[in-house]
Amino acid sequence: MAVDDLQRLIELLARLPGLGPRSARRVALALLKRKDVLMLPLARALEETALRVHPCSICGNLDTAEPCAICRDAARDDSQLCVVEDISDLWALDRAGGFRGRYHVLGGTLSALDGVGPEELRIDQLLRRVAEGQVKEVVIATGATVAGETTAHYLTDRLAGSGVQVSRLAQGVPIGGDLDYLDDGTLNAALKARRPY
Amino acid sequence: MQWTDDGIVLARQRHGEHAAVVSLLTREHGRHAGLVRGAMGRRLRGVIEPGNEVSAEWRARLTEHLGHYRIELKTAHAAATFGAPLRLLALVSAAALTERTLAEHEPHPALFAAFQALLRALDESAEWPAVYARFELGLLAELGYGLDLETCAVSGATAGLAYVSPRTGRAVTRDRAGGYEERLLPLPAFLADGRGGAAANEPLIDIRNGLRLTGHFLEQRVFAPHARKMPSARERLIEGLARADTISGIG
Numbered sequence: 001m002a003v004d005d006l007q008r009l010i011e012l013l014a015r016l017p018g019l020g021p022r023s024a025r026r027v028a029l030a031l032l033k034r035k036d037v038l039m040l041p042l043a044r045a046l047e048e049t050a051l052r053v054h055p056c057s058i059c060g061n062l063d064t065a066e067p068c069a070i071c072r073d074a075a076r077d078d079s080q081l082c083v084v085e086d087i088s089d090l091w092a093l094d095r096a097g098g099f100r101g102r103y104h105v106l107g108g109t110l111s112a113l114d115g116v117g118p119e120e121l122r123i124d125q126l127l128r129r130v131a132e133g134q135v136k137e138v139v140i141a142t143g144a145t146v147a148g149e150t151t152a153h154y155l156t157d158r159l160a161g162s163g164v165q166v167s168r169l170a171q172g173v174p175i176g177g178d179l180d181y182l183d184d185g186t187l188n189a190a191l192k193a194r195r196p197y
Numbered sequence: 198m199q200w201t202d203d204g205i206v207l208a209r210q211r212h213g214e215h216a217a218v219v220s221l222l223t224r225e226h227g228r229h230a231g232l233v234r235g236a237m238g239r240r241l242r243g244v245i246e247p248g249n250e251v252s253a254e255w256r257a258r259l260t261e262h263l264g265h266y267r268i269e270l271k272t273a274h275a276a277a278t279f280g281a282p283l284r285l286l287a288l289v290s291a292a293a294l295t296e297r298t299l300a301e302h303e304p305h306p307a308l309f310a311a312f313q314a315l316l317r318a319l320d321e322s323a324e325w326p327a328v329y330a331r332f333e334l335g336l337l338a339e340l341g342y343g344l345d346l347e348t349c350a351v352s353g354a355t356a357g358l359a360y361v362s363p364r365t366g367r368a369v370t371r372d373r374a375g376g377y378e379e380r381l382l383p384l385p386a387f388l389a390d391g392r393g394g395a396a397a398n399e400p401l402i403d404i405r406n407g408l409r410l411t412g413h414f415l416e417q418r419v420f421a422p423h424a425r426k427m428p429s430a431r432e433r434l435i436e437g438l439a440r441a442d443t444i445s446g447i448g
Contacts, residue, residue, distance in 0.1 A: 017214055018214065110429070112289055112290070112292075112293040112428040112429050112430040112431075113208045113292075113293050113296055113297075113428075117429055144243075144276075144279070145242075145243075145246060146246050146247050146248070146275050146285070146288070146289060149278075149279045149285055150285060150286070150289055150430065153282035153285065153286075154433070156282075157282075171279070183243050183244065183270065183273060184270065184272070184273040184276075185243055185246075185249075185273035185275065185276030185277070186243065186276070188273070188276055188277060189276050189279065192280060
C-alpha cells in the first residue's frame with residue numbers, strides 16, 4: 001500500500017464520529033495488523049451495507065429490505081404510530097422494548113434559524129399514513145428541546161381534525177436520577193407533569 | 198481578551214461532534230458568538246437552548262476572533278414554555294428575530310432588558326402577547342427604525358392617536374385620519390399610550406393589530422431590503438393568534 005493510500009484511509013477514518021486524526025491512525029494500524037480477520041471483512045461489510053441498505057419508503061428506517069423489518073412485522077400494533085426525529089431515536093426506542101407499534105422518522109426538527117421548514121421533513125408522508133385510517137394514536141417522541149417541542153406542537157396542529165389521539169412522551173426525573181443533580185428545566189417540567197400517586 | 202456578562206441564548210450551531218458555536222444576546226456586549234466546548238454533551242445540551250438566561254465568560258486573543266465561551270445556566274426559560282405552543286413560538290420568534298437582525302458586537306442594553314421582560318412574561322404572565330408586541334417595537338427602535346407613536350404627525354396632538362402611517366411610521370389621531378383609515382395601520386391603545394406594562398385583558402384584536410404594525414415595519418424596513426424572509430416561528434405565532442377566540446384561550 002502506498003503511503004498516499006494509507007494517509008487517505010486515515011483521513012477518512014478521522015471523519016467518523018468519535019475519531020480524530022490520532023485515533024484514526026491507531027484504527028488504521030489496528031486494521032492493517034489484522035487484515036484477514038478484520039480489515040477485509042470490514043471492507044466487504046462496508047461495501048455491502050452501502051449498496052444494500054436504504055431508507056424504508058414507509059417509515060424512513062434503514063434496512064436492506066423494502067419495506068423494513070419493523071414495517072413488515074405483522075405482530076406490531078398498527079393503531080399506534082410513534083414519530084421520532086431521527087433513525088437513532090427509533091433504534092433507541094425499539095431497543096427499550098416498551099413500544100410495539102409502528103414508527104415514523106421525520107428526519108429532523110423544525111428550525112426557524114436553520115431554515116428547516118415542514119417541507120424539509122417527512123410530515124406529508126406522516127399525514128398520508130394517518131389518513132389511511134389504521135392509526136388511532138400518534139405518539140410524538142421528538143426531543144425535549146425547543147426545536148423538538150416546536151415540531152411537536154406543529155404536528156399536533158396538523159393532526160387536529162384527523163380523529164387520532166395525539167400523545168407526547170413525558171418529561172421529568174430519569175430513572176436513577178437524584179433531584180440534586182437535575183437542571184432547573186427538568187425539575188420544573190417534572191413538577192408540572194406530576195400525577196396522583 | 199476576556200469578559201464576563203449576562204446573556205440570553207439566541208442560537209446554537211453544532212461544530213464538530215461535541216462543540217457548538219453559540220450566539221448570545223449579552224447585556225453589555227450585544228449579540229456575540231463564541232465556541233462552547235462540550236455544548237452537545239449531557240451537561241450543557243439542555244442549558245444552551247434559545248431563551249435560557251446564562252452567565253457567560255468569553256475569552257479570545259483578539260476581539261475579532263470567535264473566541265470561547267464558558268457558560269453557566271442562570272434561568273431556564275425555554276423549558277417553562279414547553280407546554281404552551283404560542284408562548285414557545287413567541288420565544289423562538291424573539292430569538293430568531295434578534296439573531297437575524299441585530300449586528301454583532303454592538304451593545305443594546307435596552308433590548309436585553311426588553312428580552313428579559315419578555316422571558317419573565319412568558320414564564321408566568323398572561324400579559325405576554327402585549328409584552329411580545331412591545332419587544333418587537335423595541336427591536337425596531339434599536340435597529341434604527343423606531344416608530345413615532347407619541348404625537349400626531351398632522352396636528353401634534355398626543356391624545357386620541359389611532360393609526361400609523363405605513364410609509365413614515367408616525368402616528369395619526371382618529372380625527373386627522375381624514376378618509377385614509379383603510380390605508381393606515383391601526384394603532385392599538387396599549388402601544389399608543391406609552392404605559393410601561395400591558396394589561397392581561399388587552400382585546401385580542403389589539404394584540405393582532407400590534408403585531409400587524411410591528412410586522413409591517415420589520416418586513417418593509419428590515420427583511421425585504423435584504424430579500425430575506427421573516428422567521429417561520431413568527432408566521433406561525435401570528436396564525437395561532439388569528440385562530441384564538443379569546444385572549445385567555447391563548448395560553
